[in-house]
Amino acid sequence: MSIDEIIYRMLSARIFKNREKLRPDYVPEYLPHREAEINKLAEILAPAVRGVRPSNVFIYGLPGTGKTAVTKYVLRKIETYARNYSQDVKLKVAYINCRNENTSYRVLFNLCNYLNERVPFTGLSTAELFRRFIGALDKEKNLLFVVLDEVDFLVKVSGDDVLYKLTRINPDLHNAKVSIIGITNDLKFVEYLDPRVKSTLGEEELVFRPYTTEELADILADRAKQAFYEGVLDEAVIPLCATLAAREHGDARRALDLLRVAGEIAEREGSPKVLEDHARKAYREIEKDRAVEVIRSMPIHTKLITIAAYLVRRRKSEATTGEIYETYRSLCKKLMIDELTQRRVSDIINELDMLGIVNAKVVSKGRYGRTKIVNLAISEKALVEGLKNDLRLSTLILADSI
Numbered sequence: 200m201s202i203d204e205i206i207y208r209m210l211s212a213r214i215f216k217n218r219e220k221l222r223p224d225y226v227p228e229y230l231p232h233r234e235a236e237i238n239k240l241a242e243i244l245a246p247a248v249r250g251v252r253p254s255n256v257f258i259y260g261l262p263g264t265g266k267t268a269v270t271k272y273v274l275r276k277i278e279t280y281a282r283n284y285s286q287d288v289k290l291k292v293a294y295i296n297c298r299n300e301n302t303s304y305r306v307l308f309n310l311c312n313y314l315n316e317r318v319p320f321t322g323l324s325t326a327e328l329f330r331r332f333i334g335a336l337d338k339e340k341n342l343l344f345v346v347l348d349e350v351d352f353l354v355k356v357s358g359d360d361v362l363y364k365l366t367r368i369n370p371d372l373h374n375a376k377v378s379i380i381g382i383t384n385d386l387k388f389v390e391y392l393d394p395r396v397k398s399t400l401g402e403e404e405l406v407f408r409p410y411t412t413e414e415l416a417d418i419l420a421d422r423a424k425q426a427f428y429e430g431v432l433d434e435a436v437i438p439l440c441a442t443l444a445a446r447e448h449g450d451a452r453r454a455l456d457l458l459r460v461a462g463e464i465a466e467r468e469g470s471p472k473v474l475e476d477h478a479r480k481a482y483r484e485i486e487k488d489r490a491v492e493v494i495r496s497m498p499i500h501t502k503l504i505t506i507a508a509y510l511v512r513r514r515k516s517e518a519t520t521g522e523i524y525e526t527y528r529s530l531c532k533k534l535m536i537d538e539l540t541q542r543r544v545s546d547i548i549n550e551l552d553m554l555g556i557v558n559a560k561v562v563s564k565g566r567y568g569r570t571k572i573v574n575l576a577i578s579e580k581a582l583v584e585g586l587k588n589d590l591r592l593s594t595l596i597l598a599d600s601i
């Protein structure tokens with residue numbers, strides 16, 4: 200295909216009316232199947248429109264269950280009402296995504312910025328930053344919502360010091376008030392949180408459950424109407440995207456990504472319609488990217504075990520955990536690092552199974568008892584791509600005998 204053809208195809212494509220409506224950070228006007236959560240959160244936060252401080256809220260649930268969208272949606276409404284009805288108290292919303300702002304300093308720096316308090320980008324102590332923040336905040340009758348989205352990142356990187364201070368700030372304020380909304384999809388994090396922080400942050404708690412396949416289909420149908428030209432989507436596409444996105448847990452982000460990528464593939468191929476096959480291709484593309492991401496972020500031993508599983512399977516048709524362990528040990532020797540115990544390796548293989556990187560199944564071998572057979576569940580391409588940044592490890596795959 201020539202460049203003119205590529206561009207011509209794009210120009211003549213009539214697939215997306217408005218692609219932006221499928222982007223993950225777009226907050227739609229209507230959030231199907233979250234009425235109960237929206238109402239509950241609105242009930243908790245509504246006192247703000249009369250200048251009364253709402254309880255802190257802790258929101259958790261698996262990825263893509265609408266936590267961020269619902270929170271932004273409800274706060275937007277509350278802000279609008281407060282602007283019209285609450286004369287003496289100024290309502291402010293500081294939304295901070297802790298995936299990016301993952302240190303105490305950055306969080307406080309952002310909070311000062313919201314209040315137009317100029318502070319240096321680095322160099323002050325966090326105690327000083329905190330003083331400046333309180334000073335700026337307490338100048339007026341402010342009611343500040345601090346939304347700490349993906350708050351587990353902050354706590355993992357910098358501990359829960361800021362969280363602790365922020366949840367106990369109100370007694371030190373004379374004019375202003377603060378409500379904290381913490382959001383996380385890391386359910387383990389909730390258990391690890393300091394009980395004192397957990398109890399003040401979790402004055403109110405909201406749990407978002409995963410969507411069902413049917414619910415995902417409704418969500419997609421609603422967004423698709425805004426995003427695609429009429430009649431462009433084959434009727435099998437939405438149910439398929441919903442089913443594929445519900446495989447692990449009902450994740451609306453995955454569902455929307457699938458639909459968007461399916462549309463993009465159809466567009467690239469110059470197809471006038473988005474078909475089932477485009478959705479399947481989108482699934483493979485997204486799965487590969489996800490596997491690459493998972494591999495990239497794995498600790499070294501987990502990477503080595505994955506490589507070992509791959510190498511054993513390249514030699515023979517079945518790989519047992521014992522064989523993987525032996526290969527893993529020789530890889531460790533080669534790299535001169537200490538190996539983990541067989542027990543630990545076996546645990547890691549189970550984790551890899553849960554992540555969808557390998558498939559493990561126990562089979563009975565007659566009088567030799569039961570043994571576990573392990574298969575790599577991802578493509579060689581994804582494995583190579585995921586290890587690309589680590590030269591030592593990627594050469595291990597290329598070497599054909601260990």
Ligand SMILES: Nc1ncnc2c1ncn2[C@@H]1O[C@H](COP(=O)(O)OP(=O)(O)OP(=O)(O)O)[C@@H](O)[C@H]1O
Nearest residue numbers: 223230231262263264265266267268384418451452
């Ligand atoms: N009920 C819904 N109706 C329409 N769109 C939705 C709904 N729930 C979620 N979405 C959309 O799905 C995507 C993911 O939702 P959101 O970002 O709120 O998930 P989340 O629970 O915050 O996930 P994470 O834990 O990964 O941050 C967003 O594009 C959002 O607009």
Ligand SMILES: [Mg+2]
Nearest residue numbers: 266267268348
């Ligand atoms: Mg979110």
